[in-house]
Amino acid sequence: MNDPDRGRAIRADDRAHVFHSWSAQRHIDPLPVAGAAGSYFWDYDGNRYLDFSSQFVNINIGHGYPKVVAAIVEQASRLCTIAPHFANDRRGEAARLIAEHAPGDLDKVFFTNGGADANEHAVRMARLVTGRPKVLAAYRSYHGATHATMHLTGDPRRWPTDSGTEAVARFFAPYLYRSAFHATTEAEECARALDHLKQVIQLEGPGTIAAILLEPIAGTPGVLVPPPGYLAGVRALCDRYGVVMIADEVMCGFGRTGAWFAVDHWSVVPDLITFAKGVNSGYVPLGGVIISARIASEFDDRPYPGGLTYSGHPLACAAAVATIRAMREEGIVEHAAWLGDHVLGPGLRSLAEAHPAVGEVRGLGVFWGLELVRNRATRQMLVPYAATAAQSAPMNEVVALCRKRGLWPFTNFNRLHVVPPCTMTESEAREGLEILDEALAVADRHVVDG
Ligand code: PLP
Numbered sequence: 165m166n167d168p169d170r171g172r173a174i175r176a177d178d179r180a181h182v183f184h185s186w187s188a189q190r191h192i193d194p195l196p197v198a199g200a201a202g203s204y205f206w207d208y209d210g211n212r213y214l215d216f217s218s219q220f221v222n223i224n225i226g227h228g229y230p231k232v233v234a235a236i237v238e239q240a241s242r243l244c245t246i247a248p249h250f251a252n253d254r255r256g257e258a259a260r261l262i263a264e265h266a267p268g269d270l271d272k273v274f275f276t277n278g279g280a281d282a283n284e285h286a287v288r289m290a291r292l293v294t295g296r297p298k299v300l301a302a303y304r305s306y307h308g309a310t311h312a313t314m315h316l317t318g319d320p321r322r323w324p325t326d327s328g329t330e331a332v333a334r335f336f337a338p339y340l341y342r343s344a345f346h347a348t349t350e351a352e353e354c355a356r357a358l359d360h361l362k363q364v365i366q367l368e369g370p371g372t373i374a375a376i377l378l379e380p381i382a383g384t385p386g387v388l389v390p391p392p393g394y395l396a397g398v399r400a401l402c403d404r405y406g407v408v409m410i411a412d413e414v415m416c417g418f419g420r421t422g423a424w425f426a427v428d429h430w431s432v433v434p435d436l437i438t439f440a441k442g443v444n445s446g447y448v449p450l451g452g453v454i455i456s457a458r459i460a461s462e463f464d465d466r467p468y469p470g471g472l473t474y475s476g477h478p479l480a481c482a483a484a485v486a487t488i489r490a491m492r493e494e495g496i497v498e499h500a501a502w503l504g505d506h507v508l509g510p511g512l513r514s515l516a517e518a519h520p521a522v523g524e525v526r527g528l529g530v531f532w533g534l535e536l537v538r539n540r541a542t543r544q545m546l547v548p549y550a551a552t553a554a555q556s557a558p559m560n561e562v563v564a565l566c567r568k569r570g571l572w573p574f575t576n577f578n579r580l581h582v583v584p585p586c587t588m589t590e591s592e593a594r595e596g597l598e599i600l601d602e603a604l605a606v607a608d609r610h611v612v613d614g
Contacts, residue, residue, distance in 0.1 A: 165198040171208025177501040186321065191279060191408035193552070200227035203588045213567070216584050217574035217594050218530075221383060224419045224442035225487050225496065228589035232447055235486035239479050244460070248275075248475040255476035262443065264455060265424040265488070268433030269457040274468075275450065279414035279440035280449040283377065285470055287312060288434045289453065290375035292409035292469070293462045298368060299330075300361075300376045300407075305384035307377065307412055316377055319385060320550040335364045338390050341535060342526045342543065350391035353501075358397040362416040370405040371509060375436075380426035383415035386579050387533030389526050395432040402435070408459070409434040414451065419491055419586040420440030422501025422529030430527070435459055439603040444487045444584075450480035477505020491586075501588035504529040507590050508582060511597040523608035532582040536562070536604075538612050546610060558610045562603045571599040 174196040184192055198208045203226055206212040218224065225232060247253050259273040276282045287299055301307065305318040314322055315330035336344040338357040345356035365373060380395055382388040402409040411434035416426035419536060420442055423429055427437070436459065440451030474480075491497055504527065512532055516522040523537035531551035536559070547559050559575055566573045576582040582600070584593065 165206060165208055166210040167198070167208045170197070171196045174208070188568055202226045202228070203585055205290040211570065213570055213572040214584075214592060214596050214599075215572050216566075216582055217572050218583050218585050220416050220441070221420070221447070221574065221581075221583045222441035222446040223502075224530075224586045225445045225490065226587040229445070229490065229587070231400055231490050232445065232483050234487045235482045236447060236479055239482035243377075243478055245474075245480055248471060248473070252476065252478055252481070254478050254481040254485055258476070258481040258488070260529070261485060261488040262439070262452070266437060266454045267425060267427060267431075270433070270437060272455045272458055272460040273452050274455060275452040276440075276472060277449050277477075278308075278414075278451040278476055279438065280313040280410055280451075281411060281472065282414065282438035282440055282453050283307045283313045283316065283410075284310055286410045286438050286453045287316070287377065288374060289436060289455065289462075289468075290410060290577070293459055293510050294374040294406065294408060296372055296374040297331045298333055298373045298400045300335055300364060300368070300373060302382065303334055304339065304388065305338065305379055305412075306415075307379075308414075331372075333364060333368045335361050337382065337388065338394050339386070339388050341526075342392065351393075352393045353429055354391040354397065357394060358401070360385050361398065362387075362401055365401060365407070366403055373405065373407050374404055375408040375410050377410040377412060379412045379414075379416060380430075380432075381416045381421060381528075381531065383531070383581075384576055386535065386576070387527045387581060388529055389528065390430075391432065395427060395430045399432050399434070408436060410436045410438065412438050413440055414440045416531060419497040419500050420529055420531045420583070422497065422504050422531075422556040424497060442487075444480060444483035444575070447483045447487075448480035449474075449476065450477065450484055454458075481518040496586050498531045503506065503586075503588060503590070503593060504532070507593045508532055508584075508597075511594070512582060512600075515601055515604060517610050518601070519604040520611045521604055527582070530582075530584050530586050530588065534580045534582070536578045536580060536607050539612055546607060547578045551577050558607065561606050565603040565606050566599055569599040569602060571596050571598075571603075573603075 222244045245253040262273050263271045301316045303318040307316040314325050338353045340353045347353035417439045435456045437454040444450050512525045517527045521536050523535040547556050
């Protein structure tokens with residue numbers, strides 16, 4: 165759309181009145197977006213962007229998927245909202261479809277408005293059923309921005325609000341590229357990370373630990389794919405010490421990794437799975453907790469102490485039903501797996517060969533992370549962990565080149581994440597890889613000999 169005057173007016177309202185997340189308000193310039201379809205969105209100045217970020221890694225089905233839009237319109241014309249204590253057709257169907265894809269005996273769904281409150285409730289359930297206070301959460305994790313989930317989060321966004329009041333103890337999850345355990349193979353990393361976790365449990369006191377909360381593939385911290393055996397090992401530790409295993413699949417669930425849930429890659433069944441984002445691509449806010457039969461049964465006769473006005477909102481659930489049905493009927497999850505195996509994975513690995521600034525490529529499905537470095541041998545990051553705005557300049561140059569060429573990437577500190585919609589076509593993915601090839605040449609300029 166070409167209407168720069170409208171773009172300017174939107175920008176003026178935004179700058180005057182919208183208070184943005186995570187930002188120093190004077191230092192941002194949000195792009196006014198006019199529309200979006202499929203893998204693209206566009207502004208009011210005639211620029212179109214290939215969405216390699218899926219916004220906040222949430223539009224798994226792409227922008228404006230017609231069947232999902234139609235389902236929301238149909239639902240809006242019939243019943244926009246109804247309080248959570250009523251039964252509702254779309255709410256029930258969404259819960260059933262989610263349960264059908266969930267592993268093991270996870271069969272009931274508590275709906276929330278997004279990912280953070282899903283984690284809040286999962287942790288509350290774990291504390292109630294165990295009668296224990298503490299939660300173990302990983303360094304290099306993101307679990308949300310409410311009070312408790314900010315404390316559970318293991319990234320620098322926690323630091324300004326961390327009051328140390330949430331009974332959280334922390335552990336290192338596997339990250340072979342920057343191993344906390346001086347491991348050099350996946351097998352070593354797996355064994356040492358599990359031994360470390362066991363020691364944390366033993367030293368914290370097993371009888372004090374309600375839950376281990378972890379992202380099966382940590383997303384924002386770098387698309388950290390665990391070595392084979394790690395999640396099964398966590399499951400075994402949870403069983404041994406009576407700890408509830410909570411898998412935060414808010415980012416990695418619903419097709420992102422080329423499976424319905426990331427835990428499916430290793431056939432691991434957690435006690436609770438939290439979800440949001442991809443469940444309906446965020447067309448209407450929705451999240452939730454998928455609950456095992458054992459934990460759900462704890463609340464058969466005693467009330468669950470928690471709820472939300474919009475729990476199971478019909479518009480959001482109608483969008484979830486249409487999304488899950490479309491994903492099922494059209495093989496969208498399988499397509500995401502294919503795209504990862506045949507286009508993104510090989511394409512990114514060959515970019516890594518060509519560009520010395522790429523230290524490592526890791527991922528699966530439509531969930532990839534590139535670790536950008538100044539030196540491959542020392543693995544010095546292109547910009548430091550918790551980089552300030554000034555330190556981020558080299559990454560900003562990479563992003564600027566991408567945007568100039570019409571690609572919208574996702575970045576976090578020294579990492580570039582390739583996280584397009586599951587519905588992206590092969591030719592769109594290749595178009596994005598070509599632009600990344602140019603952008604990585606910008607990063608290469610910062611490479612120094614070790
Ligand atoms: N958990 C994970 C793994 C996430 O990536 C996010 C958001 O990015 C959240 C929780 C929080 O979700 P929300 O922003 O919907 O509250």
